[in-house]
Amino acid sequence: MTGYVLRRIGQMVLALLGVSIIVFALIHLVPGDPVRTALGTRFDQEVYEALRARAGLDQPIVVQYFTWLGNAVTGDLGVSFRSGVPVTTLLLQRLPATITLAFAALFVALVVAIPLGIVSAIRSGSRLDYAATATSQVAVSVPDFWAGIMYILLFSLVLSWLPPSGYVSFFEDPLEWARHLALPALTVGLISGSIIFRFVRSSVLEALNQDYTRTARAKGLTERQVIWRHVMPNAWIPIVTVVGLQLGFLLSGVIVVEVIFAWPGLGRLALLSVQDRDFTVLQGAVLLIAFMFLLINLVVDIVYGWLDPRVRYD
């Protein structure tokens, strides 16, 4: 197990290195130039050259990459060209809001998806199953920006229950933290929940049709015992997989929802850095997101073995 984890960590480092090369190459292929963007329409060749030189952007790309990599290894991700602030500071400022929203949305998603998915599978073909499946189809299809605006208009403007946007840290005011978190968590959580619901339903349904389930029923166990002791343990693995993927997706910053709710997360930072061609920030943000994705994958794989002893790592 330890060997397995160490091997996986080694793979993670290699993957991150690959990601950094790809990102670096991609952002330099896209048209647009950070210096021009910073200058706006008031372009002046001398000013342009001076700014480029000062930011080291006049160096060949390969030199820029290795300079960046050398610093990154020591934890220095560079300075944002757009704001003059160190990239690590910018990322750390945004990380709490992103993690808060990701876990809150996942909480909403699990609370909705797991019970509903299990019940829908057990009573598949029932009215409840049809209703739940249809609702999840709608929830996945409705664009998140539209749903978000509708929630804001309803809960903030019409009912005056919740603030329309913004983020308050938990330590500052737990109640306001929850009030500000509710709508974005609902918007994202229902979409993730609908995706997870479908996986829960299908994997429970699959386990219900297995021979061991028939055997369990045949030997006279109650339906409750059949579900919890024979069906669910076998259904968890695909569910954990999709939950891990959803969490990775949520942590990578739900850009549209962050924009709608003025949520100060990584997604908005990444968006701004793309708009302004702020290469160092984008590079840092993508690396952080990739790292979180890889970390979640590792955790999910470890959880597999924990949930199902048949999974071996050697």
Place this chain on the structure above:
Amino acid sequence: MNGTSRSRIGMLVMMILAIALIVAACDSGESVDTGETTTTAASGGETTTTAGEGGEDTTTTAAAAPEGGGILIAAQGAEPDRLDPHLTSAYASFQVLENVYDTLVQPGPDLSMEPALAESWEISDDNLTWTFTLRSDVVWHNGRAFTADDVVYSYDRIMDPDFGANNAFRFASIEEVTAVDATTVAIQLSRPTPNLLVNIGAFKGMAIVPREIVEDGTIDTNPVGTGPFRFVSSSPDQGIVLERNPDYWRASEGLPYLDGVTFIQIPDPTVKLTNLRSGEVDWVDTVPPQQLAALEGDSSVVVQRVPGGDYHYFALNQNREPFNDVRVRQAIATAINREEIAEAAQFGAATANQTAIPAGTFWSYDYAPFTASDTAAATALLEEAGVSDLTIEFLVTSDFPETVTQAQVIAAQLDAIGVGVEIRDVDFSTWLDAQGGGDFDAFMLSWIGNIDPDDFYYAQHHSTGGFNFQGYNSPEVDQLLDAARVETDQNARKALYDQAATLIVDEASYTYLYNPENINAWGPQVTGYEVRGDNAIRFVETQLQR
């Protein structure tokens, strides 16, 4: 085994929740005062702010200033990029910096230049030396006294060719800046510069900054100015927090009234307005014109619209055929209908104009040679030029969505003369790249915040102008613009600009479309705020009545 597996799931859920809580807990920020505590705003009629149209003065009779005027929450649509006034070009940054920094002189309510850090100035007989007398009662937010050395330092920084200040071009005629004594600064010019005051004071891009925050590298993260509000903090979750500067040089007038201003960023315009209507924020910058009708009937919102100095235009690439033929440009300029374009893009919050400078100012010039939608004249011009089967690619950007709308309207209008339009909608970075590289048939954008006619015409239309991407080259216009630059007699100077504008419009170097109105909105609790023609956001005389 099965039983334990179940409890493991329970543990997993618990762990996820625990991690969520720990992370939330790690995020400790400074607390922010939402300003609901202080409500000692002067409800009596002590303060009268008359900001009438031609009113030179904003008369403020505040014997006893209302101490503790609450904290105003201002919502911006865009995020400030950086806070170094000499490096940023972002309007969102200047909304904040306007309230933190000062310039030597600044535009007054009618946009004529008035004293700020400089009390008065004298011009030498040869017009080459300007001597500014500075206020002696100004203190930096860090407590140090403001002196002439600060002015010299700031201007040298802007002029340093290795530094790359955005507004270095405004200092092109300045040879040297010297401190004569602690409160006197002399500016030595290479040529007469009648618009020097605008060049050094039009907006906070030419702010006076203290040397120490440049040298310790905190100018972007902890700006220190001389303005009405002091910078406290900036973070993505709490926005940019400013507090009242008790040592402000207009403190004897009781200014500023507010205890502070907090700028928060709300990118979505609908959500921004919802925050205003639900009272979460007190003030919002730009209002989408399509929301105007709804907002103006809403008693919980005050909307103010003011004719602005901005203009929208498009330019045809004169380095490309057939746009190098003036008749083709003229055909397009007369086939379009500016009223329709303005109405579609700004929902009536704009005035069509065939020149750049809006009506109602000293420099405006009433000239409109093109008849709207004159398809007969346009077709004749195209025939004369021997052009048929013309398709124009319009370079526009969704980052300024009105340019897309305008291109759509123009496409419909040019269809009437058989000219096709292909709309190339890219993001602004790509747009700038294409514009700079000359990779366009036509580009469309707006110019904002210009005050002096030199700002309106020189860089855009002089053959050596830095922003003349359309490739206009008229020796006559060059001559007129060069002469107007150094003409110290105001009326003679205006006459020169009128002649230049006539040529620029006639030859369609730019095809001007309209001047949009400047629009801000705020809650009824906000008083003493005025939308300005230059779109500067000044909260110095603003009050909150909660």
